[in-house]
Amino acid sequence: MEIITKNDRNSNERTVCSLKEIEKRKIVEHNDLITSVAKMDKTPLKIFELAVSCIDTENLPKDNIIYLSKKELFTFFDVSDNGKHTRFKEAVEKMQKQAFFEIKEEKGKGYNVKSIVPIPYVEWNSYNDVVTLQFQPQIMPYLIELKKNFTKYALSDIMRLNSKYSIILYKWLCMFYNQYEHYSVKGGRRAEQVETYRNPSIKISELRSLTDTINEYKDMSNFTKRVLDNSLKEINAYTSFNVTYEKIKKGRSIDSIVFHIEKKPVAKNEYYKQEEQDPVYLENKADREVKQQALFTEAMQSPYTKLLGEKWLINVADMQDISTMTGLAEKVYPLYDELKEARGLKGVETHLSYVASKQEGYSKRNVVKYLKTAIEGYLPTVALQDLEQPERANTKKPKPRTLEEVAKDFLPDYQNETTAEEQEELDKIKADILKQMNGEDLDHE
Missing domain, CATH: 1.10.10.10 (Winged helix-like DNA-binding domain superfamily/Winged helix DNA-binding domain)
Structure with missing residues (x-):
C-alpha cells in the first residue's frame, strides 16, 4: 500500500x-x-x-x-x-x-x-x-x-459487488462464517451452535429491515429475485463464498431464510496472500489444517463410510471432498456411535437403509446436513424404545473386565518402577488374586 x-x-x-x-x-x-x-x-x-x-x-x-x-x-x-x-x-x-x-x-x-x-x-x-x-x-x-x-x-470482494443488497448480504454472511471458523478451531461453543454459524437463519421481516426493503418488492417472488437471487449470484461469482439458501415456511407463508455458506477451496485474489503474513491467521490456519487432516483420515477409516458408500448415500466424489468427509467425521459419525451403542453396527446399517430409501430429491450439496438431520431425528425414538422395551437394546455390549485382566494392565508397569521389597509385596498380592480367582483359600502368615 x-x-x-x-x-x-x-x-x-x-x-x-x-x-x-x-x-x-x-x-x-x-x-x-x-x-x-x-x-x-x-x-x-x-x-x-x-x-x-x-x-x-x-x-x-x-x-x-x-x-x-x-x-x-x-x-x-x-x-x-x-x-x-x-x-x-x-x-x-x-x-x-x-x-x-x-x-x-x-x-x-x-x-x-x-x-x-x-x-x-x-x-x-x-x-x-x-x-x-x-x-x-x-x-x-x-x-x-x-x-x-x-x-x-x-475490500476486493466489496469492490466487485455491484448491488447494495449484495454488499449488505455479503457482510452479514461474513459475520457468521467468521464465527464458524473461529469456534471450529478454538472451541467454546456446542457443535450444534457452531454449525448454525455456517448455516445462519434470518426472518423475512429482519431481512427486509436489514436490506431497507420494508416498503419495496412487497411481492415475495420479486423480493426473492431482486434481493436474494441476484445478490447471491454476485456473491458466488466474485467473493470467496459459495452460498445457497432455502425458504422456511410457517403455515402458508415464508417465515425465514436459511443460508448455507461454503468457502471456496481456492481464493481468486491476492487478499489471502496478505493473510498469510498474519501470525494469528497462520496459527489458526495450521490448527485448522491439522484438525481437518485428522478428521479426514478418521472418516476414511470409519466403517460408517463404507456403509454410506454401499447404500449410495455418498459417492466417490464425496469421499474425495475434504469438507464433506470432515463434516461427516465431526457432525455425523459421533451420532452413529450412539446408535451403535444402542443397536450395534447392524442397527446403524438398518437406519442407513431406511435413509437411502427416502433420499430422493435431497441436495447432494447438503449431504452432511441431510444425514445429521436424519440421525438426530431417529436417536430419540431409539432411546424411547429402549425405555419401553429394554429387550430391544443392544445385547452385545462389552463384558466387564476380569480382575486378572485389570491386573495385567497395571502390574507390569508398577514392576518397572518398584524396589525389590515393593516387588515382593506386589508378587504376593498378585498370587493372592490368582488364588482367589481359582477358588483357593488364602494362606497369609
Missing part, C-alpha cells in the same frame, strides 16, 4: 490511502454496524467501505480524517468516462444529505436507535489528486473499538 505518513491535515504531506495493493486490504467493522440498516445506495456505501479500509487501528487518523487518491478512487469504481467527476460529486452529495446508518442496539429490556451520517465532510479540488474525507465522531467506535464482536472481510 502506498502511504505518505503524516497525520497533520494542514501539512503538504498527508496520509494518502492508495489502491495499488487493493487485493491485500481488509475492512474491519463492529457487528452492530454490520447489522444496521444502511439508508444509502450502492455508491455511497462503497465509498464508505473504501474509506474504512484506510483506517489504521494501530495509528488512528487525526481528527478522524483519511485521504484517498482521486485517481485510484475512480479505479475502484471502474469509472473511466468523461462524466466521472460529476458522478462522484453526486454520490458524495447524496451520501452527506440523504445517506445514513440506522444502528439499533439492545439496552436492558429495550433498545436504542442511532442515526449516523458516516462521512459528513468531503473535500477535493481541481489541482491535485487528493480527496479528503472526515468520519463522523459517532461512527468511529464501530470502526476502531474492535476488541470483540467485529467482522473482517476483503
Whole structure:
C-alpha cells in the first residue's frame, strides 16, 4: 500500500490511502454496524467501505480524517468516462444529505436507535489528486473499538459487488462464517451452535429491515429475485463464498431464510496472500489444517463410510471432498456411535437403509446436513424404545473386565518402577488374586 505518513491535515504531506495493493486490504467493522440498516445506495456505501479500509487501528487518523487518491478512487469504481467527476460529486452529495446508518442496539429490556451520517465532510479540488474525507465522531467506535464482536472481510470482494443488497448480504454472511471458523478451531461453543454459524437463519421481516426493503418488492417472488437471487449470484461469482439458501415456511407463508455458506477451496485474489503474513491467521490456519487432516483420515477409516458408500448415500466424489468427509467425521459419525451403542453396527446399517430409501430429491450439496438431520431425528425414538422395551437394546455390549485382566494392565508397569521389597509385596498380592480367582483359600502368615 502506498502511504505518505503524516497525520497533520494542514501539512503538504498527508496520509494518502492508495489502491495499488487493493487485493491485500481488509475492512474491519463492529457487528452492530454490520447489522444496521444502511439508508444509502450502492455508491455511497462503497465509498464508505473504501474509506474504512484506510483506517489504521494501530495509528488512528487525526481528527478522524483519511485521504484517498482521486485517481485510484475512480479505479475502484471502474469509472473511466468523461462524466466521472460529476458522478462522484453526486454520490458524495447524496451520501452527506440523504445517506445514513440506522444502528439499533439492545439496552436492558429495550433498545436504542442511532442515526449516523458516516462521512459528513468531503473535500477535493481541481489541482491535485487528493480527496479528503472526515468520519463522523459517532461512527468511529464501530470502526476502531474492535476488541470483540467485529467482522473482517476483503475490500476486493466489496469492490466487485455491484448491488447494495449484495454488499449488505455479503457482510452479514461474513459475520457468521467468521464465527464458524473461529469456534471450529478454538472451541467454546456446542457443535450444534457452531454449525448454525455456517448455516445462519434470518426472518423475512429482519431481512427486509436489514436490506431497507420494508416498503419495496412487497411481492415475495420479486423480493426473492431482486434481493436474494441476484445478490447471491454476485456473491458466488466474485467473493470467496459459495452460498445457497432455502425458504422456511410457517403455515402458508415464508417465515425465514436459511443460508448455507461454503468457502471456496481456492481464493481468486491476492487478499489471502496478505493473510498469510498474519501470525494469528497462520496459527489458526495450521490448527485448522491439522484438525481437518485428522478428521479426514478418521472418516476414511470409519466403517460408517463404507456403509454410506454401499447404500449410495455418498459417492466417490464425496469421499474425495475434504469438507464433506470432515463434516461427516465431526457432525455425523459421533451420532452413529450412539446408535451403535444402542443397536450395534447392524442397527446403524438398518437406519442407513431406511435413509437411502427416502433420499430422493435431497441436495447432494447438503449431504452432511441431510444425514445429521436424519440421525438426530431417529436417536430419540431409539432411546424411547429402549425405555419401553429394554429387550430391544443392544445385547452385545462389552463384558466387564476380569480382575486378572485389570491386573495385567497395571502390574507390569508398577514392576518397572518398584524396589525389590515393593516387588515382593506386589508378587504376593498378585498370587493372592490368582488364588482367589481359582477358588483357593488364602494362606497369609
